[in-house]
Amino acid sequence: MxxxxxxxxxxxxxxxxxxxxxxxxxxxxxxxxxxxxxxxxxxxxxxxxxxxxxxxxxxxxxxxxxxxxxxxxxxxxxxxxxxxxxxxxxxxxxxxxxxxxxxxxxxxxxxxxxxxxxxxxxxxxxxxxxxxxxxxxxxxxxxxxxxxxxxxxxxxxxxxxxxxxxxxxxxxxxxxxxxxxxxxxxxxxxRSRPKPFGGINNIFLLEDAFSVADPAVRAAIENSICNLSCAHGVTVSKVSANDIFGSDYDLIAANERALRILQTAEFASTVGSWIDTVEADVSPGFALAYQNVQHQDRSTVNEALDLCEYLFARILDFMGPDDLICTPTTPSPAPLKASMTSAVQFQNFYDRTMALTSFAGVGRAPEISIPAASVDGLPVGVSLIARHYEDEFLLEAAKVLFAPDCERQPD
CATH class of the missing domain: 3.90.1300.10 (Amidase signature (AS) domain)
Incomplete structure (x- = not known):
């Protein structure tokens, strides 16, 4: 700010x-x-x-x-x-x-x-x-x-x-x-209860997420996290989605074959039912996006649910309670207002962005976006992701790594 x-x-x-x-x-x-x-x-x-x-x-x-x-x-x-x-x-x-x-x-x-x-x-x-x-x-x-x-x-x-x-x-x-x-x-x-903070074991840079990001975003975030982790004596290493999910799946699969299918089906069953029933007044942009909901093949839901469960279990097995995954929060800084005027631009924005956000989604994991980087004067977030139910550890780890000195006293 x-x-x-x-x-x-x-x-x-x-x-x-x-x-x-x-x-x-x-x-x-x-x-x-x-x-x-x-x-x-x-x-x-x-x-x-x-x-x-x-x-x-x-x-x-x-x-x-x-x-x-x-x-x-x-x-x-x-x-x-x-x-x-x-x-x-x-x-x-x-x-x-x-x-x-x-x-x-x-x-x-x-x-x-x-x-x-x-x-x-x-x-x-x-x-x-x-x-x-x-x-x-x-x-x-x-x-x-x-x-x-x-x-x-x-x-x-x-x-x-x-x-x-x-x-x-x-x-x-x-x-x-x-x-x-x-x-x-x-x-x-x-509803947190006090819990001792034992330190950070590993920080894993998720290579697939960095490869989705713009080169300038990738460089800014890698510099930010590596400099801080070295200062705090934390081991930083690179990992691919295949290392976590297995050779058959990557971030694109986590998004397009699992989370997005589930999200679309649930939106159709909740808000979509009302929209279709009352013939709601919707904007042209929403109407265009909503076509994906209306035309979804809902017979694929079981496969998506099963894949979500499988990916969740793989992330849970890979991460220890004191480990962090690091990614860019978004693949680019904020687009200019009214700049996405074509279907191709929208698709590129959503495919890349949701490839990054899908990891915590399928992992049911806590994630914090941290204002620790910028590209050409525009903010871009660094994300830290912790294991399922390790929210309090994530908050303390983010404070240790990124807070000013005056904020670094553990709660």
């Missing part, structure tokens, strides 16, 4: 603002947060990034459980933030509610689908924000906006009060400008 101060109006990050005071004191005392607008707030009408959805659904009766956790830990909510249409995008450009500002690259997209939550944090309007992530919807905007963002272990945080999307792969996560704030927030949401 730069030094310029941004207002709510400048940020274009909010669907609406309000004040929900904290219930009591706690570890988040004095902090403010914003909520992605697929997460319900009592007395407000959730947009889901869609005017049709907003206009045809009633106000929420209860806050989502994750919101209650934060209010009960001392934080106050200041509003709901813009999301991509039905949260089914990674760019952050919404034709109904506008494109939230990316203060680290104002002419570029903020990334999605948790675009407004990332923007609100990057603009300094709130201390942290929450969003959801299925295929990179926290990690991608964190990378593009130059802030911290965490997707935790799948289903460790309650999704009660989150609008239906892709239940087998979606999770609640958070954004912050520092690892200290991110750690406090995530420990509340994860």
């Amino acid at each position: 730069g030094s310029k101060a941004y207002s709510v109006k400048d940020s274009h990050a909010f669907v609406e603002t309000f004040t929900l005071p904290s219930y009591r004191t706690g570890p988040l005392d004095g902090m403010t947060f914003a909520v992605k607008d697929n997460i319900e707030i009592a007395g407000t009408r959730t947009s889901y990034g869609s005017k049709s959805w907003q206009d045809t659904h009633p106000d929420a009766v209860h806050n989502a459980l994750c919101v209650e956790q934060l209010l009960g830990a001392g934080a106050s909510c200041i509003g709901k933030t813009v999301a991509d249409e039905f949260t089914y995008s990674l760019t952050g450009e919404n034709p109904f509610f506008g494109t939230p500002l990316n203060p680290g690259a104002p002419d570029h997209v903020p990334g999605g689908s948790s675009s407004g939550s990332a923007s609100a944090v990057a603009c300094g309007i709130c201390d942290f924000a929450i969003g959801t992530d299925s295929a990179g919807s926290i990690r991608v905007p964190a990378s593009f906006c130059g802030i911290w963002g965490m997707r935790p272990t799948l289903h460790r945080i309650s999704e009660a009060g989150i609008l239906p999307f892709m239940p087998s792969v979606s999770t609640v996560g958070a954004f912050a400008n520092t690892i200290d704030v991110l750690g406090k927030v995530m420990r509340v949401l994860l």
Whole structure:
């Protein structure tokens, strides 16, 4: 985040603002947060990034459980933030509610689908924000906006009060400008108990992920992680997806033959059923992407589910509890606004980006995008991925490797 101060109006990050005071004191005392607008707030009408959805659904009766956790830990909510249409995008450009500002690259997209939550944090309007992530919807905007963002272990945080999307792969996560704030927030949401930090055993650079990235991104991140690991005496080595998955599968397979099929089928069964039934007013861009959902061969779901389970088991076998996988969060910095005008450009963006985000997806693993690199002045994230259910270790490892000295005291 730069030094310029941004207002709510400048940020274009909010669907609406309000004040929900904290219930009591706690570890988040004095902090403010914003909520992605697929997460319900009592007395407000959730947009889901869609005017049709907003206009045809009633106000929420209860806050989502994750919101209650934060209010009960001392934080106050200041509003709901813009999301991509039905949260089914990674760019952050919404034709109904506008494109939230990316203060680290104002002419570029903020990334999605948790675009407004990332923007609100990057603009300094709130201390942290929450969003959801299925295929990179926290990690991608964190990378593009130059802030911290965490997707935790799948289903460790309650999704009660989150609008239906892709239940087998979606999770609640958070954004912050520092690892200290991110750690406090995530420990509340994860219901963490104190656990000794025994240090980092190995950092594995996932070669397939680096090969997908732009050369400049690859170089910036390799330099960043190698310099830091050497300073902390951590062993860094390279590993391929074949080393983890076996010779029959790579990152492309993890994405296209496993996770994407599952995501598409679940979206059709949740939001798609409503879209088709009410003939919702959707944007041309969404209509084009939605054709993949409508034309999917659903008879392939069993094979995708079986492959997801197989890849999950292989990752679990490969990683130790004190190991990290390192990848670029995104293969490039944020694209220019309105720059992806052809099907070929969209396909290239999504294929490359989701090849990177699919590893933690099939691994059901926690991942943190860290604002530790830039290319031509544009932010790009470094991702650290830990073993399934090793969220607390990941938070401490990220702090040891990347936090300023003043933040490096273990919690």
